[in-house]
Amino acid sequence: MSKKKVIVVKVGSSLLANSDNLTLRFAFMNGLVSDLAQLQRDGHKVILTSSGSVALGLNMVKRRPEDAGILDKQAAAACGQPLLMNAYRQVASEYDLNVAQMLVTVEDMEDRRRFLNIKNTMLRLFENDIMPIINENDSVATRDLRVGDNDRLSAKVAQMVEADELIILTSVDGLYDRDPSDPGATFIHEIDDVSAHLDSTASVSELGSGGMLTKMHAANMAQNAGVETIIAEGIIERPVSSVLNKERRFTRCLVRGETASPLKVWLSNRLQVSGTLVVSADTAEGVVDKRRGISRMDILSLQGDFSKGDVLHVYTESGEEIARGLTNFSSEETILLARNADTPVEDVIGYKTKSDIIGAENILVLEDKHLPLEAPDEDQKIVTPA
Structure with missing residues (x-):
């Protein structure tokens, strides 16, 4: 492994915390940090995405994973995060490794400005x-x-820093x-099309919020960002x-096709x-074939309470998702503009701006390599005139 790489490593609660007494597995943590410290000394840039705060804090709020509600888990996270970071810092100091804590929310990752701020912080830490x-x-x-699972969070981080490898360590040796x-299960060494494996990966781990299904979604996100994903068992020695x-077996998820620009990947x-x-x-045909934007005259209905700069998902009437793009208007403004399609934009919303709801430069047409998201089960707001 001569090339210096940017490596994102994800470890889950099931590796870090003992499922019976909800305490740290120090042997695993020591082996992990020792390995990461050596990789950093060898010139690689390493980011660790770590679960564990909720599991470690449950004892303090007197709850078990199976009966903890959302408020219990929030309180447990507040108790467990200092324990987790203190352990990481103590172990890292034994290997002359400096570490920093970064806590993020889904809003941080979905907002373009916050996303770039997090990226800049990580780059400065690397320096x-x-x-x-x-x-x-x-x-x-x-x-x-919420992000919902640190598998997808790790994929977003890998995308953010344009990593070479995303390594997801888990309790099994792969997919x-x-x-x-x-007894008849067959090991899968290499994956090209993640969608072919979604139906067989629905289970969830006892301590974590994800399972192999979320790892498949994470792998697809990484693929789209030009990042190879490896799913492997979290062994104690040099995990x-x-x-x-390549000293042991694992599942490798390959990069598919050309990687889009950082904005389009985001x-x-x-x-x-x-x-x-x-x-x-x-309209859908025009967007897909001509890569054009979406005007107010094109909209039949909308869902959600969104703001200017949010990413909207574009669907056909049959429920097929075809594109995603940055909106130039809030949901209230979009409704007003669509219902008054013959009135100049400035007269409808009170200021002068671009007329397209989503401009052609800010829209991504989905391809086969992207996993589509199902439209939410909300009431649609009809915006076209009756």
Whole structure:
């Protein structure tokens, strides 16, 4: 492994915390940090995305994972995060590794300005040989507003820093075509099309919020960003370098096709739906074939309470998602503009601006390599005149 790489490593709660007494697995943490410290000394840039704060804090709020509600988990995260970071700092100091904590929310990753601010912070940490340790800020996350799992968060981070490798360490040695406890299960060494494996990956781990399904979604997000994903077992001795040096088996998710610009990649990899637009079949065909924008006359209905600069998901009347793009208007302004399509924009909303709801330069047409998101089950707001 002679090339110096940017490597994002994700570890979950099931590796870091003992499921019976909800305490740290120090042997695993020591082996992990030792390995990452050596990789950094060898010239690689390393980012660790780490779960564990909720699991480690549950004892303090007197709850078990199976009966903890959202408020319990928020409180547990507030208790467990200092324990987790203190342990990382103590172990890292043994290997002369400096670490920094970064807590993020879904809003941070979905807002373009915040996204770039986080990226700039990580780049500055790299310049000072400091390894960022990133976790979702579970103490303020809610059921409806959260990254939902650190697998997808790690993919967003890999996209952010244009990583070479995303390594997801888990409790199994990779992906199987069915439950690995099944005697007939076959190990899958390499994946090109993630969508072919979604139906066989629906289980969720006891301590974590994700399972193999979220790892497949993360792998697809990384693929779209030009990042190779490796799913491997989180062993104690050299868990990362042993994979990079191909000393044991793992599942590799390949990069598919050409990688779009950083903005288009950011548009494609979404963690939540801010809002949706429904357009006619003719409009959809024009967007897909001519890569044109979407005007107020093109909109049949919309969903969501979105703001200017949010990413909207564009669907056909049949429910097929065809594109994602940055909106130039809020949901209220979009409704007013669509209902008054013959009136100049300035007269409708009170200021002069671009007329397209989504400009052609800020729209990404989805391809086969992108996993579509189903339209939310909300009431649609009809915006065309009756």
